Amino acid sequence: MNTNRCYEREFVRTFFTSPTAVEGEEDSAKMIRSAAQLRGMQAPDVWVPDNEDATAPSMRDEGVKNIIEIVSEHGADFPGEIHPRLVWHRENPTIRYQGFQHMLEVADPDNNAIEYIDGFVIPEVGDIDDWKKADEFFTIVENKYGLPEGSFSMSVIIESGEAELAMADLREEIGKPSNNLERLFLLVDGEVDYTKDMRAMTPTGELPSWPELRHNTSRGASAAGLIAVDGPYDDIRDIEGYHERMTENRAKGMNGIWSLTPKQVVEANKAPLPPKAGSWILELDDREIELEEDAGRQIYSGTELRIEETADEQYTLSVRGNEYELDRDGLRKELLDMLVYVPSMDDIVDSMEEFEAAKESGKGAIAITQSTTVVVDGVEIDVKKDRMWDEATYQAAQTPVSLFKDVYKNRPDQHEELEKMYGEDIVQRAINVGS
Amino acid sequence: MNTNRCYEREFVRTFFTSPTAVEGEEDSAKMIRSAAQLRGMQAPDVWVPDNEDATAPSMRDEGVKNIIEIVSEHGADFPGEIHPRLVWHRENPTIRYQGFQHMLEVADPDNNAIEYIDGFVIPEVGDIDDWKKADEFFTIVENKYGLPEGSFSMSVIIESGEAELAMADLREEIGKPSNNLERLFLLVDGEVDYTKDMRAMTPTGELPSWPELRHNTSRGASAAGLIAVDGPYDDIRDIEGYHERMTENRAKGMNGIWSLTPKQVVEANKAPLPPKAGSWILELDDREIELEEDAGRQIYSGTELRIEETADEQYTLSVRGNEYELDRDGLRKELLDMLVYVPSMDDIVDSMEEFEAAKESGKGAIAITQSTTVVVDGVEIDVKKDRMWDEATYQAAQTPVSLFKDVYKNRPDQHEELEKMYGEDIVQRAINVGS
């Protein structure tokens, strides 16, 4: 039996939470009312009316009513999935029972919201046995309202050591006859409470980066056919930091992230898509400097790398204070070692098409070449980077393309923006390439 | 059922080992005799008369006698807990039996040491089944001497791959009716033997840093309600390196560390406590430079960051060779991006009190502001850093404060030093703030 995902989407880029009831506002549903009307790149793949941490404890009953009101009114037109977050705690049966009651209310067919709700998010889970308690409540609710078992998907927030450990058991627990854990959908890290649970501290109070937790979440998702999502990035003004975090996450197979604002949603919806234009990066030690394109040439204008032509075709290359005397070939070789190329969507589709044609004609591997002219201190050097593409490279390159196709299929409201971003031609070719 | 710790202390900062019997000395108990008389910041939270690796195999029977002599004489007055380390090996029943006999002797009520001993440390454990063998010996010893099962706590040294794996099973093994693993207390990494067991090598012979092991130990402790402690830091003269290691560890939730000397004990007792004074840090790439306080201004006096006022309110900012032309606001923004603030104990208590008051009055989040004047090359710039505090921030900030309270409660011998360090007022406020 294969590891098949039991739900529509194969990728979730964005997990956007909104408070369900805000105190002291004339319209306490204000935040979810506006969130429900987001469209296009501003609308998340998964929208989470958040009746837990984002909403004050005293407002949560009102929050449930607001969810019902807003989802019944706007749910039909919302372009993403809708997964309210309920209250739950592995160590507190009062809270678990409250979450169950809220679910009963939201799911009541008489309230007309449930047909637009795809699932619920359960925070603060513990061991796998605790996950099963939540799953059982889903089953009871489904049964009470005459829905097939497994109608609602269940996403969990990983914010304790025991929940992290539980992810290693998912694969063998899902599918046991006494549970419906096949309903699992997202594994979402919750680093704020995880940090508290682990009793971790940093001098500045910033969150630790928890690379092992993110690896384990991504692996747990991969092994059980689920989707991994990273937790909130608190500093909402730090767009660059948000992007760095997402790049790190994708290298771990964690392709989704929490968003706290529509602006973060836009960034996170776009981030995993291949860029419109390729770019050349100069790697100096641990730093990456993107070269500036100018008429097909790549200009470096910093001061840490210097090139001087000392005689005909003889050069001095200075890198952070170290000097090398080189001829033109030597110079080219040194530069090549420092350069990497970030392919565009166009490049990726080209390479895939080229490889598919080669395979058709019986070839197992082809070389993909990228060339450009690099300019440093006025000295121009032509460089060429080869990369061997075989079946494995081709398969790995599918990931961003599959993600793109998944977005295209599930988010018609983003077609226009995608076509504006890439051009219609590339969008069509991307949709048709690959398996 | 909650994850409750089954022992007094909630935090252990220091795990200090002393050889139980030294060859060729007139008084073979010399080392533990002096260790037993340490007080205040020099005395560890957990003291470990070490009858294993620190003591030559031929001296270990004498070591047992020395433990009995010293603990019966000084145990009543020792301010920390006392946990002798016995011999044990997952692959050697002779050694395990020897450890058992030593425990029988140390615990014999006729020897008058046992009333001051809180538990024993078992090194070189393997699978969870091996931990159970040790646990069974504890139970037999307790039974023989008429003590309730679970009287002695058990701490283990994680120094094999199988012990690392066992930590993932603790939560479900503890509490099974056929063992008394509730007695578990500390999970202590032993990187020297772990490195050997993993057959790892480094060019210089230094130990690998084993980030994954430390994560897994911290997580295992968190999930089972235990306390995680890092292994020995061999280079006892390298105080800065010891501090860096502890800062890394705390970001993993591993708040305790092994100490090899009273000087290391002092450093490790103080390290997890918030600083007396806050400080501003400039982050240049991966390096952190603490600015020098001078009359409320923060002075940078290095050469990698330069600021020159080129015209009225116009500046050139040079960072490692890259130059930026900025107005005053642009300059402030660039600097802010590079600055972080490390809050003092006073700051943390202030923020917590402020948040508690805000919550009382129905507010869910407040902004905490830190401001200062930064001086670079004589140019003065006022900067202000905001941080949003909500329930989650408040909860996370509790960790250092809870640790402080735990120290205050369990270590009256350190009250004077703590009051000298922080002032009486802040100590009292820290004790009263939080839940």
Added chain:
Amino acid sequence: MNTNRCYEREFVRTFFTSPTAVEGEEDSAKMIRSAAQLRGMQAPDVWVPDNEDATAPSMRDEGVKNIIEIVSEHGADFPGEIHPRLVWHRENPTIRYQGFQHMLEVADPDNNAIEYIDGFVIPEVGDIDDWKKADEFFTIVENKYGLPEGSFSMSVIIESGEAELAMADLREEIGKPSNNLERLFLLVDGEVDYTKDMRAMTPTGELPSWPELRHNTSRGASAAGLIAVDGPYDDIRDIEGYHERMTENRAKGMNGIWSLTPKQVVEANKAPLPPKAGSWILELDDREIELEEDAGRQIYSGTELRIEETADEQYTLSVRGNEYELDRDGLRKELLDMLVYVPSMDDIVDSMEEFEAAKESGKGAIAITQSTTVVVDGVEIDVKKDRMWDEATYQAAQTPVSLFKDVYKNRPDQHEELEKMYGEDIVQRAINVGS
């Protein structure tokens, strides 16, 4: 019961794959024909005629015939072990059955190859139950041809999240009466397909470095008495990068690596052996600069570190723009903090012999001293580094020496090269030192 390895070799440095059948060549067995004739440092510890990814699907039946032809002809003289890789996939029974049929054919005694084959490599394994399916086929094949169960060792490629998780269960699954998993030999990471399975992406298309996977593989191997091997390093021209990867791996206890070319085999066979000559390394931030030996002095000739004698025995030390005024002792101390020593094979053997003698005479620890003269900008400073050696240091130092002995014992064809590399005297002393 101890964790004993059930096979001859204790270490495997090199895992070299060759396509079993190349399309469009007159001799489709060309690649394995030449690989089978490698000797000395060019010959791997484990040679893998690769009937999976390296060979086109349409050529795999021919590949099986080629394996039989080449191994029966050259197997007797091949100096390493021979482990063909068959096809397998956790999600595809057709492919699994094909792998089984290929094994039946290769192992058929009438084909005269099997007596030279040590085991088979199974790629794309999943859960432990999937490993058992492969193991069962091994058992059936052994039984059919009258061989004792466990005659063939089984190595697996870890290229899915579920296989990574399975490694945590090996220790308790091996030895169950219903399987023959004691036949397990190598755990080999396959990062290309693992990246695909985890759906990870990087901007450039390069593979993520997967530190946690490598840790878990190494730990799984350690706990189950197996050998950990890292996956292929694609950029075969980047020798420096290959070495950096191997250094990182050894710090994780992963002492073997895949090789794609005989040149990579040479590098990987030599890399884990201690160097012929010791060296001094200057650590500037994250970078390591090897000093140049000249007549017993160590010369630094870069520009990031500068020393100027400003008055008699008074110095200005400049490190990346920061200046320190120091006397001679202060200067020595600063330099020492930046210096590390990489011991030679000779140094390691010396230290071990010295420690063995000390232990014999009842001493538990000795100081090992390395001294040299460092020259920066013409200023000469004598430095001396002490390192305390105790039983634990001695045990840890055994790893490279044990590896050396293992190589010496199992690879007589490399004796000559080893003696040329180290000198006969050191080779003999290394073989005799240690336990």
